[in-house]
Amino acid sequence: xxxxxxxxxxxxxxxxxxxxxxxxxxxxxxxxxxxxxxxxxxxxxxxxxxxxxxxxxxxxxxxxxxxxxxxxxxxxxxxxxxxxxxxxxxxxxxxxxxxxxxxxxxxxxxxxxxxxxxxxxxxxxxxxxxxxxxxxxxxxxxxxxxxxxxxxxxxxxxxxxxxxxxxxxxxxxxxxxxxxxxxxxxxxxxxxxxxxxxxxxxxxxxxxxxxxxxxxxxxxxxxxxxxxxxxxxxxxxxxxxxxxxxxxxxxxxxxxxxxxxxxxxxxxxxxxxxxxxxxxxxxxxxxxxxxxxxxxxxxxxxxxxxxxxxxxxxxxxxxxxxxxxxxxxxxxxxxxxxxxxxxxxxxxxxxxxxxxxxxxxxxxxxxxxxxxxxxxxxxxxxxxxxxxxxxxxxxxxxxxxxxxxxxxxxxxxxxxxxxxxxxxxxxxxxxxxxxxxxxxxxxxxxxxxxxxxxxxxxxxxxxxxxxxxxxxxxxxxxxxxxxxxxxx
Numbered sequence: 001x002x003x004x005x006x007x008x009x010x011x012x013x014x015x016x017x018x019x020x021x022x023x024x025x026x027x028x029x030x031x032x033x034x035x036x037x038x039x040x041x042x043x044x045x046x047x048x049x050x051x052x053x054x055x056x057x058x059x060x061x062x063x064x065x066x067x068x069x070x071x072x073x074x075x076x077x078x079x080x081x082x083x084x085x086x087x088x089x090x091x092x093x094x095x096x097x098x099x100x101x102x103x104x105x106x107x108x109x110x111x112x113x114x115x116x117x118x119x120x121x122x123x124x125x126x127x128x129x130x131x132x133x134x135x136x137x138x139x140x141x142x143x144x145x146x147x148x149x150x151x152x153x154x155x156x157x158x159x160x161x162x163x164x165x166x167x168x169x170x171x172x173x174x175x176x177x178x179x180x181x182x183x184x185x186x187x188x189x190x191x192x193x194x195x196x197x198x199x200x201x202x203x204x205x206x207x208x209x210x211x212x213x214x215x216x217x218x219x220x221x222x223x224x225x226x227x228x229x230x231x232x233x234x235x236x237x238x239x240x241x242x243x244x245x246x247x248x249x250x251x252x253x254x255x256x257x258x259x260x261x262x263x264x265x266x267x268x269x270x271x272x273x274x275x276x277x278x279x280x281x282x283x284x285x286x287x288x289x290x291x292x293x294x295x296x297x298x299x300x301x302x303x304x305x306x307x308x309x310x311x312x313x314x315x316x317x318x319x320x321x322x323x324x325x326x327x328x329x330x331x332x333x334x335x336x337x338x339x340x341x342x343x344x345x346x347x348x349x350x351x352x353x354x355x356x357x358x359x360x361x362x363x364x365x366x367x368x369x370x371x372x373x374x375x376x377x378x379x380x381x382x383x384x385x386x387x388x389x390x391x392x393x394x395x396x397x398x399x400x401x402x403x404x405x406x407x408x409x410x411x412x413x414x415x416x417x418x419x420x421x422x423x424x425x426x427x428x429x430x431x432x433x434x435x436x437x438x439x440x441x442x443x444x445x446x447x448x449x450x451x452x453x454x455x456x457x458x459x460x461x462x463x464x465x466x467x468x469x470x471x472x473x474x475x476x477x478x479x480x481x482x483x484x485x486x487x488x
Contacts, residue, residue: 004412121151157187178279247425258416414427
């Protein structure tokens, strides 16, 4: 497994003299430019915008947008008219195929399931664009029958009366419509009400916590399986953690004391991901009314199992991986997903979580940190963000990496689990395409299909589940059959 990147001709970050030169140039040019020119100008622009807006705000009462009082109220469903799951027209409805990741998911469905018995439909806000996508899918897959077999459903999460058609006649909804904080809650609410299972690509833990707190009890009652975080955030780490914990239990019958994950990856960000990060930055973390919903059990009680983020997940050298490393951008999201799985599956009472990105040497590790600082400033400061959008420096929602970049991308995670008795087990998971887009499209579709094609084999019924707890080994097998490599 160690040579899969070489085997597949994947471009990796290299060390050598070029990494030293790049780091020196960044220290002499890029970093001073950011700290002494770009950042001050951005802050001055924000201050100027605030001062300019003051005369318009003086004398006015500060008002906040009232939250919809029906935000968490389930829609009324006529039980007598509700279509039983086994009689529903569609196995799967893909919501959000006009977006970048959703379009990839539609292509994946057409290519891999377009000629089979799977009954599926595409959904979104614009009927005209959906018609175009359906024709494109038929052309790409050289399957004209898709024009007749794949239906179109017009639905808009901002207009809840359109969501009945989205969820009432399908067994599962797969959603790629983000940021989910703004567009996700109504879809989940309607799925719960109709007993329709659901999978999505969110990485917004704050939103996942909110949905668990408000809809868990109803989902258990209606039988809706709700599984979020089904993309590159956070299936690779969540699933690998489960497999390692299972191996540790089988070999030594001991609980997990720590997880360590070392990532090698290549790829690029899309506009949707940038928008999701911006959404996450705007939200203040709050505890649920009954504690942290990520620890909530189906009974409504809170699990005492905990996973703590290691404070050492920064630049350094690991004796375990024997490589230099830098911070992993989405480690805190993955950590919370593993925490959810630990609450539900019980890996251990107190587990340390460590996740980093491998680097070629100290210089590339430092260079990556400078690049992340640069990106963070442009995303976090509104005036700089607008400038970056106007210059095309960061992609707009709906935009993403080219097909060539997607095909050349990859993700390989080497994980270690240490038991309370000192036993250490390790394993790999490898995705041979861009993890954020090609692989995410495949992951979320296969997650949805677990709840359609192999529903009776799943370990759980209705409720809110992490990928590992809700889909587990069934998902592992489906991913393995469609291109993911495991070595446990």
